[in-house]
Amino acid sequence: xxxxxxxxxxxxxxxxxxxxxxxxxxxxxxxxxxxxxxxxxxxxxxxxxxxxxxxxxxxxxxxxxxxxxxxxxxxxx
Numbered sequence: 001x002x003x004x005x006x007x008x009x010x011x012x013x014x015x016x017x018x019x020x021x022x023x024x025x026x027x028x029x030x031x032x033x034x035x036x037x038x039x040x041x042x043x044x045x046x047x048x049x050x051x052x053x054x055x056x057x058x059x060x061x062x063x064x065x066x067x068x069x070x071x072x073x074x075x076x077x
Contacts, residue, residue, distance in 0.1 A: 018047040027065065034065040 003015045024040030052069035 019044050020047045020050055022050075025063075025065075034067070035059070035062045036065070037062050 001017050001019060003009070003011055003017060005011050005013055022043045022045055024043070025036040025038070026040065027034040027036045029035075052067070054069070055066040056063045057066060058064075
């Protein structure tokens with residue numbers, strides 16, 4: 001997406017931004033693996049704010065989160 005110069009956003013020249021859609025999930029931990037069944041709400045963010053990307057695999061009707069990063073903790077309710 002390209003934004004025109006916009007003084008209210010401190011943009012003095014045309015600027016390209018990339019947006020990402022992130023879905024939250026409520027997880028449970030089984031055998032050290034984070035699982036979820038349902039997706040939460042969508043949130044649109046500037047891609048430059050994303051710290052890491054995780055994957056998922058399906059395991060017996062649930063989704064398991066695959067996270068190879070060392071710097072971001074997953075919050076469990």
